[in-house]
Amino acid sequence: MFANLHQLKTLRLSYNSISSVEPRVFDESANISSLSFIDLYDNAITELEPWPLIRAQHRPMSVALKYNHITKFTNALQWSFNCSSTKVFKSRIDFRNNEIQHITDVIKGWNIDGRLLCIIVYYYYAPTSIS
Numbered sequence: 001m002f003a004n005l006h007q008l009k010t011l012r013l014s015y016n017s018i019s020s021v022e023p024r025v026f027d028e029s030a031n032i033s034s035l036s037f038i039d040l041y042d043n044a045i046t047e048l049e050p051w052p053l054i055r056a057q058h059r060p061m062s063v064a065l066k067y068n069h070i071t072k073f074t075n076a077l078q079w080s081f082n083c084s085s086t087k088v089f090k091s092r093i094d095f096r097n098n099e100i101q102h103i104t105d106v107i108k109g110w111n112i113d114g115r116l117l118c119i120i121v122y123y124y125y126a127p128t129s130i131s
Contacts (some may be wrong), residue, residue, distance in 0.1 A: 004031045014041035014064070023049040023077050028058065039064045047072035050079050050110040056091035063093045070098040073109025080111040 018040060024030075026038065036059060038052075045068040052063040054077070106112070 005035075006031065007034055008032050009034050010037045010039070011035060012039040014039050014043070016043055018043040018045060020045060021048070021051065023051060026051050026055055033059070036060060037062045037064075040068065041065070042067040044068065045070055047074050049074055049077055050081075051077075052091070052093045053081060053110065054079060061091040061093075063091075065098065066094045066096040068098050070095065070100060071105075073106050075109060075111050078111075 021040070026032065026035070035055075038061070041064045045065065048065070048070055050073070052061060052065075055061050055063075100106070
């Protein structure tokens with residue numbers, strides 16, 4: 001979809017009623033190496049693959065996912081994050097104002113090895129209820 005847009009740095013897709021993002025739409029095979037900001041603010045996304053973290057392994061990223069309906073973190077890509085062997089650039093994933101219950105939903109869904117502090121990604125989310 002966005003393949004070979006070498007100069008693309010910012011992609012703004014907010015307010016579009018997008019309900020899902022294909023797992024590989026932003027991966028390295030798309031050849032969008034300059035892309036550093038993806039804005040998916042205020043859409044209808046309910047579940048999310050780990051593509052924001054996968055991209056953050058190659059360059060600093062900022063991904064705006066606030067005001068969606070994210071409740072589930074899936075991993076059809078079968079990606080795993082190992083703090084001792086995976087490099088992540090300083091990146092930001094903004095999860096504010098979604099329906100995420102607990103940060104462990106992200107850890108389990110995306111198969112992060114549990115040592116979350118080694119990730120330099122800043123997670124912003126507001127849980128809808130206190131567990």
